[in-house]
Amino acid sequence: MSGQAAAEFDVDEARRVLGEVFAPWVQDLGLSIERLDTSPPPAAGPDWQPGATLRMAFSERLCRNGGIVCGQALMALADTAMVIAISAASGGFRPMTTVDQTTHFLKALASSDVLADARVVRLGRTMSFGRVMLLSAADNKPVAMVSSAFVML
Template identity: 40%
Template sequence: MTLTPHEADKILTDCFAPWVLDLGLTVAETGERHALLRLPWSGRLARDGGGLCGQAMMAAADTATVIAISAARGSYGPMTTVQQSMTFQRPVTGVDLLVDVQITKLGRRMAFADVALMPEGSDVAAAKASTVYALLS
């Protein structure tokens, strides 16, 4: 059973640190092996030159992967990041970022995902990530 976006938003508020909540992430979609989150543009997350900072993008990819895994499993359970690799391909300035997670393998103890970070209104990724999680329950 897949989580609804409303149920997934509740995971965000109940299970993440206050600084993650300060990013303002919201869940736009959930699916069987998929989640789409929105990172709203904020000048507070911009670096010198006005582009969205990589740290915020990495945190968004990491957080969105937890939501996608939870949606695929039907509920949240303890998990931890084992590996995250990210490539930054172009700057994001002045627009929301859509964080699209596809679960590529979901096992009993491990989960793997690919993440595309797309500026709203663009069909070209600003960044891509690959993540691996250990499932603790």
């Protein structure tokens, strides 16, 4: 990716997209942009992938009975994180829609923010594919693994 493309989609632009593109209920999740990875760091290996890290702040409103963060909120976080990651890898937001999302829940999460580490596996002209690791911000342990596919509109 060229330096020019990376400069077009920075954290400020990602925040703008997060605030203007997504439905109000997604905005109510309390998501924030932690980091964008648009070019490989100096020590990156050949398996490096562009992406983004988002944070979902803990809220009792996102919990089901028993104080566990609900799966629906986790899935929405993963989906949103992939849109931001694909936008970062593309050098700007492109309209897209999810055509597939598979979530494997690994453990219950209570009383912690959630980090979504979204990576673009394949960026295509008409289809893009990604993976997201959802991690407890309290101990950095995996909560869920998500794979997804998006059609570029």
